[in-house]
Amino acid sequence: SESLDVERIREDFPILEREFAGEQLAYLDNAATSQTPDQVVDAIAHYYRHTNANVHRGLHQLSQEASIAYEDAHDRVADFIGADGRKEVVFGKNTTEAMNTVAYAWGLAELEPGDEVVMTEMEHHAALVTWQQIAKKTGAEVKYARVDDDGYLDMDHLRELVTDDTEMVSAVHVSNTLGTINPVSDIADIAHEHDALCFIDGAQSVPHMPVDVKAMDADFFAFSGHKMCGPTGIGVLYGKEHLLEEMQPYLYGGMMIEKVTFEESTWHELPWKFEAGTPPISQGIALAEACDYLDDIGMENVQRHGEALAEYAYDRLSEFDDIDILGPPGDDRAALVSFNLGNVHAHDASEILNDFAVAVRAGDHCTQPLHDKLGIPSSTRASFYIYNTEEEVDKLVEALDAARELFA
Ligand code: PMP
Incomplete structure (x- = not known):
């Protein structure tokens, strides 16, 4: 989003430069733990x-x-x-x-x-x-x-x-x-x-x-x-x-x-x-x-950026008939999207994503009774923060393509 200088912010987080097997990390597990800027x-x-x-x-x-x-x-x-x-x-x-x-x-x-x-x-x-x-x-x-x-x-x-x-x-x-x-x-x-x-x-x-x-x-x-x-x-x-x-x-x-x-x-x-x-x-x-x-960034800007990324992710994931997204519509949610890809278990999906250095969470996210109610054992969750980009969401979607092919 325009209100955040993401490139500038990313400089405060050297961990984001890490690569795994030649793939640059896309850290989308912020709801579990955010990264820590140099200042902290x-x-x-x-x-x-x-x-x-x-x-x-x-x-x-x-x-x-x-x-x-x-x-x-x-x-x-x-x-x-x-x-x-x-x-x-x-x-x-x-x-x-x-x-x-x-x-x-x-x-x-x-x-x-x-x-x-x-x-x-x-x-x-x-x-x-x-x-x-x-x-x-x-x-x-x-x-x-x-x-x-x-x-x-x-x-x-x-x-x-x-x-x-x-x-x-x-x-x-x-x-x-x-x-x-x-x-x-x-x-x-x-x-x-x-x-x-x-x-x-x-x-x-x-x-x-x-x-x-x-x-x-x-x-x-x-x-x-x-x-x-x-x-x-x-x-x-x-x-x-x-x-x-x-x-x-x-x-x-x-x-x-x-x-x-x-x-x-x-x-x-x-x-x-x-x-x-x-x-x-x-x-x-x-x-x-x-x-x-x-x-210093401004909490309104933090909110706008995270929610815009969640909406972008929601829209991109919605392009696929075999992806079930949990929760409210894309334009009315916080900075995260949980979903399931067809019958692929969330753990398998996140393992494939890991091969692309896309870090997401898979499991019940400490809401077991809610997952029970929804009739699913688990879900995959991508969650965003101030340093994330639309390109990283695109990478998530590409990696899911690979998972879909592998489990087809
Ligand atoms: N409540 C909510 C909504 C959470 O997302 C979390 C972290 N997953 C917690 C409570 C627990 O936080 P902590 O593990 O830091 O105690």
């Missing part, structure tokens, strides 16, 4: 070369510098998603851990028999399994709002399911399998009309579109650094301050503590209360750098 790699290296120390505890200069950088990173991330500041931003390992933090810290304490948790059929296992298991522990019931034949969330069904018995509505913002973009502020409204809380899984939205947690009015929101030009080992839990304040921590030890006796302990202020042990210091600092990197 440099931020990690700079931290370890110049500032590395444990945080919060030391009075020595290095520890103070590391602490300030790590704490400031929370403010930078808060600003990126429209949160009120570091008190609402808990750093952890990934989206999955953020989900589990709320499930254990809030769910285990609050849910009881008769209570209901409403999810959607397109939830990632990170949400689905977590609430399913917490429901089993507490005697609460789990319900799933339907996905319709076009891959959209059936909002009427969601409205039916959410009642005064509902305590939590947990919904994915962007489906990592269907590419559906859910109307999350409407979902939050529905939850709040029934005094339920709402947890939005932003793993596939924050990397790809402007997100404002206050405007959507999510109570909790989670995402991962490694899908947005940041490193692995860092994920973010956003929570409204008063909710995080009321919740008890679920991991103990280290800097989450204020005062300890042999009998009792009290907790440190937010967000540290939820960051037990030595936290992901370099990763947090690098995530702040990733926010700078994306903001």
Whole structure:
């Protein structure tokens, strides 16, 4: 697209120059993990070369510098998603851990028999399994709002399911399998009309579109650094301050503590209360750098580019009668396209694609129940980011031609 200088951006990602057996890499597995620009790699290296120390505890200069950088990173991330500041931003390992933090810290304490948790059929296992298991522990019931034949969330069904018995509505913002973009502020409204809380899984939205947690009015929101030009080992839990304040921590030890006796302990202020042990210091600092990197490009531009590529891929793949595409139409989806080629198993297709150095994902993408519902064991997913091009989509389509011939 015209709004992004892709050639310029690609210079920040030397990994994209890699070749396999003479074929240049086409990295189309961004929904799993995005690549990391030099600016972020440099931020990690700079931290370890110049500032590395444990945080919060030391009075020595290095520890103070590391602490300030790590704490400031929370403010930078808060600003990126429209949160009120570091008190609402808990750093952890990934989206999955953020989900589990709320499930254990809030769910285990609050849910009881008769209570209901409403999810959607397109939830990632990170949400689905977590609430399913917490429901089993507490005697609460789990319900799933339907996905319709076009891959959209059936909002009427969601409205039916959410009642005064509902305590939590947990919904994915962007489906990592269907590419559906859910109307999350409407979902939050529905939850709040029934005094339920709402947890939005932003793993596939924050990397790809402007997100404002206050405007959507999510109570909790989670995402991962490694899908947005940041490193692995860092994920973010956003929570409204008063909710995080009321919740008890679920991991103990280290800097989450204020005062300890042999009998009792009290907790440190937010967000540290939820960051037990030595936290992901370099990763947090690098995530702040990733926010700078994306903001320099502009999140509107990031979104436009990814969605334009998805639409292009959708249109190209639609040329073939034997390709079944999952999810909404090409002009109404996020930056990914999942599909099946005839009766070729997704794993076989992706192996052939790999021979052309086209990197895609094959499997159930951690949405097994959704694949079951669709009556397919798996799918192949191409997912796009700021450095991808239409030529790479063309290469995907050519490689699929080869797969078709091989399995004919
Ligand atoms: N939710 C969604 C929608 C995702 O796409 C992913 C990553 N596949 C996750 C949650 C889990 O993210 P992580 O593995 O970083 O915890």
